Amino acid sequence: MIVLVSGATADVPKMPAVIGRLYEPRGRNAFADDGRPWAIDNAAFSGFDEGAFWTLLGRLHDHRRSCLFVAAPDVVGKAAETLVLFARWSPIIRRMGYPVALVGQDGLTMDAVPWRDLDAVFIGGTTEWKLSQTTMSLCAYGRALGKWVHMGRVNSLRRLKQASRFGCQSVDGSGWSKWPKTRLPMAVDWLDAIARQECLL
Secondary structure (H helix, E strand, O other): OEEEEOOOOOOHHHOOOOEEEEEOOOOOOOOOOOOOOEEEOOOHHHOOOHHHHHHHHHHOHHHHHHEEEEEOOOOOOOHHHHHHHHHHHHHHHHHOOOOEEEEEOOOOOHHHOOHHHOOEEEEOOOHHHHOOHHHHHHHHHHHHOOOEEEEOOOOOHHHHHHHHHOOOOEEEOHHHHHOHHHHHHHHHHHHHHHHHHHHHO
């Protein structure tokens, strides 16, 4: 499992490769072509800016082949509205050559997921939904289909362990960027401990 960080550009390069990058529409960090895993978020949680999203997709287009996923625009906490947006945006993102992620939101069910049209599952939604049995099943089925599985708003050891149990391959959270000098080394230690524990099971 890896942690994708949306800022801390001076601190991320000092970390092992389990620390990657998450680019956001209003972020100012330039692309770093250093082999670290990276993805693109749409920043809908703080307010989607369509113009900035387009600009970001264009700015990073030359590097698209190494991108883990682009989170298609979503509506926080509302699966039905998110699926409507996904139907509009996923063909556009895919035509640009990026892998596309559906952001799972409250109310999403297994049979409603357009599995053939996505490359990744991004677990969003409220905390209650994020930690539900439904979400665990979505993660497991996504992994079985070979989809990348990511969980957002993961900022603690407890949540990292939860994401690991769900089979997530990457996570992100604002805390890693806000306090990088203390939190990023902590993340590396936690990820190492989780990986060692998984090896023993």
